[in-house]
Amino acid sequence: xxxxxxxxxxxxxxxxxxxxxxxLLPVNPRPAEGPQAEAMRKWGADPALGRSLIEGLSDAFxxxxxxxxxxxxxxxxxxxxxxxxxxxxxxxVADAVGADRFAYYGYSWLALSGxxxxxxxxxLSALVMGxxxxxxxxxxxxLRVTTATHEMAVSPQSPPATPQTSQNSxxxxxxxxxxxxxxxxTRQFVTLxxxxxxxxxxxxxxxxxxxxxxxxxxxxxxxxxxxWGGVHVSMAGPIANRRAELGDLGWEVSVMEGLxxxxxxxxxxxxxxxxxxxxxxxxxxxPR
Numbered sequence: 652x653x654x655x656x657x658x659x660x661x662x663x664x665x666x667x668x669x670x671x672x673x674x675l676l677p678v679n680p681r682p683a684e685g686p687q688a689e690a691m692r693k694w695g696a697d698p699a700l701g702r703s704l705i706e707g708l709s710d711a712f713x714x715x716x717x718x719x720x721x722x723x724x725x726x727x728x729x730x731x732x733x734x735x736x737x738x739x740x741x742x743x744v745a746d747a748v749g750a751d752r753f754a755y756y757g758y759s760w761l762a763l764s765g766x767x768x769x770x771x772x773x774x775l776s777a778l779v780m781g782x783x784x785x786x787x788x789x790x791x792x793x794l795r796v797t798t799a800t801h802e803m804a805v806s807p808q809s810p811p812a813t814p815q816t817s818q819n820s821x822x823x824x825x826x827x828x829x830x831x832x833x834x835x836x837t838r839q840f841v842t843l844x845x846x847x848x849x850x851x852x853x854x855x856x857x858x859x860x861x862x863x864x865x866x867x868x869x870x871x872x873x874x875x876x877x878x879w880g881g882v883h884v885s886m887a888g889p890i891a892n893r894r895a896e897l898g899d900l901g902w903e904v905s906v907m908e909g910l911x912x913x914x915x916x917x918x919x920x921x922x923x924x925x926x927x928x929x930x931x932x933x934x935x936x937x938p939r
Contacts, residue, residue: 778861
């Protein structure tokens with residue numbers, strides 16, 4: 652176990668698995684247990700997702716695994732979780748394991764973190780963004796959602812007793828999900844998305860120098876109910892509708908038919924796309 656020192660002076664546990672080109676993987680290497688695991692299964696998620704991704708890549712790559720999301724929830728950074736500081740934290744992880752060059756894979760807000768990293772360093776050998784568009788990202792919508800979440804953390808309301816799932820997928824019905832995070836936990840994501848309001852992701856593409864892949868489920872369209880201001884967050888649209896443009900900008904694009912945000916992050920869907928692409932991008936011959 653290695654520790655990386657982050658921008659606020661806190662430390663993050665880092666695990667290294669396998670050998671080969673380095674891949675930074677911001678996932679929890681420890682499977683969830685108990686009620687948390689049961690809730691994840693109910694929504695179609697794998698309680699051992701991080702472990703599954705590590706095992707699926709570590710036979711060909713040196714996988715550097717670290718639970719960055721778990722860390723910021725456990726050690727909130729309400730005023731300092733900015734794009735620049737997140738990118739600095741990811742570089743600190745690479746430094747902690749002595750990786751001068753490395754690939755990066757992130758999903759959802761950790762994917763946008765990878766984009767912020769890519770425009771700030773020339774050390775990336777490859778970038779994979781899952782579940783968040785590299786161009787046309789829903790930054791304004793996510794600020795509205797995170798602001799509403801923060802407001803609910805400050806002044807809790809009485810939500811429905813049991814979270815439901817939507818009728819056509821395993822995606823949570825966000826109108827019924829209870830906000831259990833603290834004020835500091837939620838405010839840090841408001842800080843992140845506030846800092847991204849002036850970000851021009853189309854213009855930023857010229858600053859990315861490494862091979863890049865983005866993927867999304869075709870049903871990754873998230874409807875937030877009235878408690879969140881009735882916001883619609885489209886992750887699929889900006890990717891599916893801009894495939895030609897993204898290709899011209901150097902992106903390999905994969906749209907996973909019929910999958911929503913939760914489904915498309917599962918290892919059974921991620922590995923068949925990401926593993927061979929990473930091998931090609933980094934010049935690795937995969938074991939037979």
